[in-house]
Amino acid sequence: MAVAFAGAIACVALVGWMLAIPVLTSLRADLASTSVPTAIGLLLGCFSVWWITSSGALRTQRPGVPADTLNWLERVPSIVIGLTAVYVIARYAVGDPLAGELFGPTLGRVALATAISFLLFSIALLTLDFGRGGVGVTSASLGLVVTGIDLTGHVYDVQALYQVMPFTVMAVPTSLGLAALFVALLLARPDRGWLRYAFRDDDIGGVFRLVLPAVAIVPPLLAFAAMRAMESGLFEPSFGFAVLAVVTTVVLTTVVCSATAWMSHVHAALRETREALLENAQLLEVAMDIAHIGAWSASIAQDAPDASHVDLSTEAYGIFGLEKDAFDGRFDTVLALVHSGDRDVVMDANKAAFDRKRGEEPASVNYRIIRPDGEERWLRQQVRVLHDSGGQPLRIIGVVQDMTNARLVDRRLAQAQKMEAIGSLTGVWRMISITCSPSL
Numbered sequence: 001m002a003v004a005f006a007g008a009i010a011c012v013a014l015v016g017w018m019l020a021i022p023v024l025t026s027l028r029a030d031l032a033s034t035s036v037p038t039a040i041g042l043l044l045g046c047f048s049v050w051w052i053t054s055s056g057a058l059r060t061q062r063p064g065v066p067a068d069t070l071n072w073l074e075r076v077p078s079i080v081i082g083l084t085a086v087y088v089i090a091r092y093a094v095g096d097p098l099a100g101e102l103f104g105p106t107l108g109r110v111a112l113a114t115a116i117s118f119l120l121f122s123i124a125l126l127t128l129d130f131g132r133g134g135v136g137v138t139s140a141s142l143g144l145v146v147t148g149i150d151l152t153g154h155v156y157d158v159q160a161l162y163q164v165m166p167f168t169v170m171a172v173p174t175s176l177g178l179a180a181l182f183v184a185l186l187l188a189r190p191d192r193g194w195l196r197y198a199f200r201d202d203d204i205g206g207v208f209r210l211v212l213p214a215v216a217i218v219p220p221l222l223a224f225a226a227m228r229a230m231e232s233g234l235f236e237p238s239f240g241f242a243v244l245a246v247v248t249t250v251v252l253t254t255v256v257c258s259a260t261a262w263m264s265h266v267h268a269a270l271r272e273t274r275e276a277l278l279e280n281a282q283l284l285e286v287a288m289d290i291a292h293i294g295a296w297s298a299s300i301a302q303d304a305p306d307a308s309h310v311d312l313s314t315e316a317y318g319i320f321g322l323e324k325d326a327f328d329g330r331f332d333t334v335l336a337l338v339h340s341g342d343r344d345v346v347m348d349a350n351k352a353a354f355d356r357k358r359g360e361e362p363a364s365v366n367y368r369i370i371r372p373d374g375e376e377r378w379l380r381q382q383v384r385v386l387h388d389s390g391g392q393p394l395r396i397i398g399v400v401q402d403m404t405n406a407r408l409v410d411r412r413l414a415q416a417q418k419m420e421a422i423g424s425l426t427g428v429w430r431m432i433s434i435t436c437s438p439s440l
Contacts, residue, residue: 002184003046009034009177010042017107025108025173031154032169034177035100035108041081041118042177048077048125049181053188075126082122088115113170117146117178124185128192137193140182147179155224203266207259214255219248285314292402294319298331300385300393310334319379319402321371339376342367346381353383354393366403378403 013034016024025033084102091099092112100109120143128136150170153159190199197208226244230237288294294316299309309329317324320337327333338346349365356363362382369377383398 002180002187003049006042006177006180006184007046009173009180010039010046013039013042013173025171027172032111032171033108034171034173035102035110037084037102037110038108038114038171038174041084041110042174042181044077044081045118045121045178045181048081049184049188051077052125052128078122078125081118082126085115085119085122088112089119111170111174113146113150114174114178117143117170120146121178121181121185124182128185128189133189133192136189137186137195140185141193143182144179144186147175147182150175151179152220155220156227203262207262210262211255211259214251218251222248222251288313288315292319292405294400294402295398296334296400297395297397299395316400319377319400320369321373321375321377337369337371339368339370349381350383350396350398353385353396356384362399378407 013025014036016022016033017036017039022029022033088100088102088110089112092115098105100111100115101107102110120139124136124139124143126136127133127139130136147170151172154172154175186193186195190196197205198212199205200208222244226240229235230240235243292315295313296316297311310331310333311329312320312322312324312327312334314324317327320334335343335346345365346367349363353363362384364380364382366378366380369379371377379400380403381398381400383396385393386395386397388394
């Protein structure tokens, strides 16, 4: 939408120059006109912003097109805009009276503020996708400030704000078009810079969306209304400024109080949730301690799964016989505790967990470990893999239970049953012997 708006402004200005209709280039006869070079720059800017927002789709639709070709299509308009802006600024800097007249005096002059804005736009385009995009976002934000100052000067009729030099005035259509391009550029990468807070789905995003319009829009509107009222003679300037100060203070205070109340409510809800989670975690830890159940989780490193970092619960440290301060957090360290005869079985169970779908039973395995103190323990382990929304594995989680005592009880029970069976057979044999004795 913003790109279409800027493109429409550029096209209307060009039509105004071709048909000699000044109102199409300046909105009003007594205002500065959008020059032909400026209109062309706006169109190039529109193409550049459209391209960076659609280049990903083009790469998907045309996989055979070399990446370098697409990159150059992104950068060439930005470089052309930037170099032209530097050229215009340099001519202004040396005091050239013909500075800004790129196509001659008959097709309009590029204002110094316009050249600075185009330079910021070029820098933002070229750097928006580098690193975290900080330079690009900063450049686009500064461009918004420049165009905002120019528009404010026109709205309040303060010539010092929109006329940088005696012969350089940024036209209103130019300011609107550049502002739209800067907004479109920021919206093209909404996950970067300060604008990302406006698109958050949490309470921080809600507070940002509440505060920003009140701070950025309400004061200028109040000031404009007060100025018009004073010009019309409704009240004296001193009274008007006093009313403006009071109303602005009331509005901003109301917004701050609303945001504070909202954040207080959110903080209280978070505190209750945190306390409930802490209580549940303590109950779970006690239950796992009583049942001799521990848990471990490991991040899945695609390049080296065996080198993933492992987190152990408190009970898991006791089950494996590890000291929390001495444990290096490596998967290999835990795997080394597994009995050499069961190590392959454990690895096969971990790999089988990757093939289990959500809702299916986790992969299970019984195996032995040799603790650092040399004691052998029997463990039962169940493993499940967590995936992201795209189906890629994120973490592998295991639950281990010390089954040593249970196996010992089962072994003793089996031994007792065996002895009982032997005793029963012995009694039967003795009865048969007595029955069959010749002496009887």
